[in-house]
Amino acid sequence: MNFDMGPYAVYIWPAYGISALALIGITLWTLAAWRRAKARLAALEKRGPSATKT
Amino acid sequence: MNFLFRYANPHEFMRLSGAVLPFTAAATLLCLAVGLYLGFSVPPDYQQGTTIALLFIHVPADVVAELAYGAIAVCSLLSLVWRHPLADTAARAAAPFGALFTALGLVTGSLWGKPMWGTYWVWDARLTSFLLLLFLYLGYMALWNAIEDETRAARAAAILALVGVVNIPIIKFSVDWWSTLHQGESIVSGKVAPVYLWPLLIMMLGYVLLFLTLWMVRIRTAILERRARNLMQAN
Numbered sequence: 001m002n003f004d005m006g007p008y009a010v011y012i013w014p015a016y017g018i019s020a021l022a023l024i025g026i027t028l029w030t031l032a033a034w035r036r037a038k039a040r041l042a043a044l045e046k047r048g049p050s051a052t053k054t
Numbered sequence: 055m056n057f058l059f060r061y062a063n064p065h066e067f068m069r070l071s072g073a074v075l076p077f078t079a080a081a082t083l084l085c086l087a088v089g090l091y092l093g094f095s096v097p098p099d100y101q102q103g104t105t106i107a108l109l110f111i112h113v114p115a116d117v118v119a120e121l122a123y124g125a126i127a128v129c130s131l132l133s134l135v136w137r138h139p140l141a142d143t144a145a146r147a148a149a150p151f152g153a154l155f156t157a158l159g160l161v162t163g164s165l166w167g168k169p170m171w172g173t174y175w176v177w178d179a180r181l182t183s184f185l186l187l188l189f190l191y192l193g194y195m196a197l198w199n200a201i202e203d204e205t206r207a208a209r210a211a212a213i214l215a216l217v218g219v220v221n222i223p224i225i226k227f228s229v230d231w232w233s234t235l236h237q238g239e240s241i242v243s244g245k246v247a248p249v250y251l252w253p254l255l256i257m258m259l260g261y262v263l264l265f266l267t268l269w270m271v272r273i274r275t276a277i278l279e280r281r282a283r284n285l286m287q288a289n
Contacts, residue, residue, distance in 0.1 A: 001094045005104040008169050012107050015165040019111045019158055023264065026154055030268045030275075037278040044285045 062140050064277045071270045078267040085260030092253035099250070108166040110253050113241070114261035115158040119187060120222055122152030122265060126194070127219045130212035140273075142208040143280075145215065146198055147272040151265055153191035160184060163236075171235055179228035180236035183221055190218040 005012045089110060099106040129145035132138050163181070164174045175181065194214055201207035229238045240246050246254065 001091065003094060005107065006098075008103060008105045011165045011169050012105060015108055015111060015162045018161055019115070022154055022158055026151065027264075027268060030271050034271050034275045034278075037275045037282065041278045041282045041285070044282050 062138060064140055064280075067140060068274060068277060071274055075267060075270060078263050078270070082260055082263040082267055085256050085263060089253050089257035089260050093257060096249055096253060102170060105166055105169055106250060108162055109250060110257045112159060112162040112166055113254060114258040115155045115162060116184070117258055118261045118265045119152060119156040119159050119184075120225065121262065122148045122155060122269075123187065123190070123215075123218070123222060125269070126152065126215045127222075130215040133208060134212045134216070140277075142204075142212070143276045144269075144273050145212065146208075147276055148269050149191055149195050149198075151268055151272075153188060153195065155261070155265070156184065156188045156191060160188065167235075176235050178234040178236055179232035180225065180234045183225045183228050186221055187225060190214075190221060194218070 093110040098104045125148045126145045129141045132141035168174050197211045198207050
């Protein structure tokens, strides 16, 4: 493997850096939303339909 | 169509996507790892030098940007014609990913344009139609958020998505129809040397798999959110 990008390094590494940050970021965001939705539904189901009727 | 409807109900979707997700996630990581390894092992291009490295992240982002829009358009059509509720959910879920990949295509392209063309941006047909794609995504998401009634929001957003489809062939053929600074099509016509083509195809597959994986997770999230809402209303 060769990581020596010569004079173009100033364009190549920011492009890779931004891409990596964006893709990792949106993956974490997507997983966090999933966990939140799962936890919320579990809490609601645990409370049961009768809990709020009283 | 029967096939589609059998698997496109929320319950079946949860079951199927749950079974498929570990594999698409693993395949995504594998493709990206192999693609990056191969991508950083290529010799410099005789014209573009080391900036050929940008090929492996620029083109895959563009491909997913257009693929996600196609996915939204197909789901919108399913929603408008067959009134399938999961189609709306799926269409809406794809939009943020499409917008992000479009932005990445623009940014990586811009950082490639500076050393090769001497400018970060030029209003040529390819770049302009691609920027329009980003605005279409943003408008689509804004429309969903602007209308409170979900059925009406879904309808309006689906119509916008279908009208915007006209931009996809414009992006594709912009380099043929107009004289653009952006280079012409080179992958399907076999103008990319195999040493660059393989890392590119593997990275492309990795990006597509990443999109599909995230899209499924987001549809699943929306289904759980709807169940929670229904529970709240039932109480």
